[in-house]
Amino acid sequence: MPHDDLPIDPFDRNDRSGRFEDELGAVLRTTGAAFAADNRPELVTGGLRRGRRRLVRRRLATTGGALGLVAVGAGGIHGAGLFAPSRSGAPAAVAQQPADAPAAPGDATAAEVPGEKDPQRATIPVDDLATVLRDHAPAGTWQIMNAGGTGHHVSGVYDDGRGRAAVTVGLYRAQGDGEAGAGQVTCPSKVHTGYDSCTTERLPNGSRLMVLQGYEYPDRRVDTKVWRAVLLTRDNFLVDASEYNAPAEKGAAVTRTDPPFTPRQLKALVTAEAWQPLLERLPVLPVRKPAADPGRPAEPSGPALQAALRSLLPADVEVTDQGGDAGYGYAVVDDGRGRSLVEINVQPDMSDVRSSLFGTGEVTTLPDGRLVKVEKRPGEKGGAGVVWWTVDTLTPAGFRVVVSAFNAGSQHEAATRPEPALTTEELKRIALSPKWQKLSAK
Structure with missing residues (x-):
């Protein structure tokens, strides 16, 4: 069925089945990210462009919730994605927009920045990311899925002898002031997200940490668990790690009862000082300002x-x-x-x-x-x-x-x-x- 013929569900905050799953597929493995994932042409095709664009943005918006950030690496769009938006009423966290996420033709949600049509892409070697990941995880064997490339994230399969498990770590630069990434380290509302545990804390160095133990699907139709830790540093960088109790986040049988790293080990991973030199290599991308449209009514705050x-x-x-x-x-x-x-x-x-x-x-x-x-x-x-x-x-x-x-x-x-x-x-x-x-x- 063509996308434009699909019925529109305006309340679909975390559709992990059927229509929305097919729609996003491998392109988006996240329910969060306040950057322009919704600007991708495949999400705004045909006669429903304006309506569907807004609906996808509603589905992916972060509002004070612990949501998956999208990273761009050798494999394209990738994310830790699992959780529906929390609705705390806090401003949305704005993460660094991927350099290779093109805007949709006719999309009025962002204005071009003169001279910045091809912003600098991240040049962090995935092998450097993988080294930090291996050095700060418990002993085990690794298969790095995107080795040899460059980008913001590393993805691999870890095996400690008790079952293979997918693990991802992404690095991001939150844009705006010091509170721009706060939504990423705020526990989501259980109205839209089912999970077993979520904790937050402010560390002695001023960083903020969230650790969430949840599920790939809110209705738990399969036994895939996702445990996630997100660190927001004092200088507004984000380190986002996710682990699964299966060798892939979707479509793979579980291999163990729980993901391999404990919440304490996840915390140790994202707070490792070795990430800092790599975070500082993230490009500073231009802020895309909303295009003015004085004749169009605004959505209520x-x-x-x-x-x-x-x-x-x-x-x-x-x-x-x-x-x-x-x-x-x-x-x-x-x-x-x-x-x-x-x-x-x-x-x-x-x-x-x-x-x-x-x-x-x-x-x-x-x-x-x-x-x-x-x-x-x-x-x-x-x-x-x-x-x-x-x-x-x-x-x-x-x-x-x-x-x-x-x-x-x-x-x-x-x-x-x-x-x-x-x-x-x-x-x-x-x-x-x-x-x-x-x-x-x-």
């Missing part, structure tokens, strides 16, 4: 959107968790009969997907020309018994608001109640509120 969503929820529900970023928000509510996840996406300039979104199903046209589509379907993230109710709306000018509710506190956990806490009429009232266009006009 995360805090404003969250506040508006909360004000529109029924009075008899308690909000137990909430978060979001620009254009997206969520709240976990409980009316005394079980937790229920509510999500909203506000997307200006979506006229080009009108026929794809509203060409079928239960669609009503209001007197002001707005289209309203109501859907009830099973959940898609593996949670047992989860149902998904959605109200999707679109104005004649292409301003889209879509609200969904689930009968569970997250899409990847089992249902906590027979139906969502909000009825479709309550979802419709939220989606049709004038607050969203007012927020976008500010």
